[in-house]
Amino acid sequence: MELRDIEIFLALAEELHFGRTAERLHITQARVSQAIAKQERRIGAALFERTSRRVALTPLGARLRDDLSAGYERIRDGVESAMETARGVRGSLRLGIFGPNAHDLAPVTRVFRQRYPSCGLSFHEVGFSDPFGLLRAGEVDLQTCWLPVQEPDLAVGPVVMEGPLSLMLSDAHPLAGRGRVRLEDLGDCVLPAIPEPAPRYWVGALEPFHTPSGRPIPRGPVVTTFQEVEGFVLHEGLAAVVHADGPRYYQRPGIVYLPIEDAPPGRWALIWRAAAETELVRAYVRAAEDVLDELPREAPHPAGGAHPAGDPHPAGGAHGRAGANPRASSAVTRVVSS
Incomplete structure (x- = not known):
């Protein structure tokens, strides 16, 4: 045959x-x-x-x-x-990741290693206070990042993770007893301040500066790591909007995660410097495209209550696809049409 x-x-x-x-x-x-x-x-x-x-x-x-x-x-x-x-796919790929992204990208990494066993792959943590610094300094070749990314020098590839947003609170917070919240309720919270060089539009996509009705949302202490956020949430009454990896990986005694029922889903994509695109970068992006259905695409929050420590965050559901910005490579444009 x-x-x-x-x-x-x-x-x-x-x-x-x-x-x-x-x-x-x-x-x-x-x-x-x-x-x-x-x-x-x-x-x-x-x-x-x-x-x-x-x-x-x-x-x-x-x-x-x-x-x-x-x-x-x-x-x-x-x-x-x-x-x-x-075609010359050789060398070592330096992949930038936020927090536990390496766990969620495991299917991609597995396929990449199977296809290119002679190529090296190293992981480098990216901080949310400087989300594009390592990439622009040439210290990583490719990285994950939550969307939107509106940087003219950066190409945006396939969406590799998607899931509902939650509000992380101490179990002593006045809102902690509620089963869920809406974006308007953030006006009654104090959210963390994320410093520059993180762009304001990018920070606001996760930690909004105003409620839907226009009320300003107060800002609290400046934070640069998730561990700092946890400390201020647990001991100082701070609240924080977090992606689906929060309740999935960071269950802690004294902390609850409330579904934000009217928030759009949080989405993560692969990004890289458009002027420094290599065969290795394209190879990892193609591996991501080929295993998109195995990557985290969590269903919207179901009806019900908060997700306290020890209660796993619900998962499953649709496999959303999203595309690239105009500077993305041809390897990525196949996602747009799928």
């Missing part, structure tokens, strides 16, 4: 529609039908049940799909690795 025929069979087994399969593989529907008929003649039995309304795998077709899938992925990865070696 030729590799292209295997690809057509596996695509049809997933799509269960001849037209969509042809469109996905950029071939004619007749080519799909011919390839399947050829395989069925060779095997001597039907692989698909076809009616005017539906296409379904036969038991034999389902078994063949399972047997072929793993081998096909290994062949494709091997071809991709050889192509990248020929």
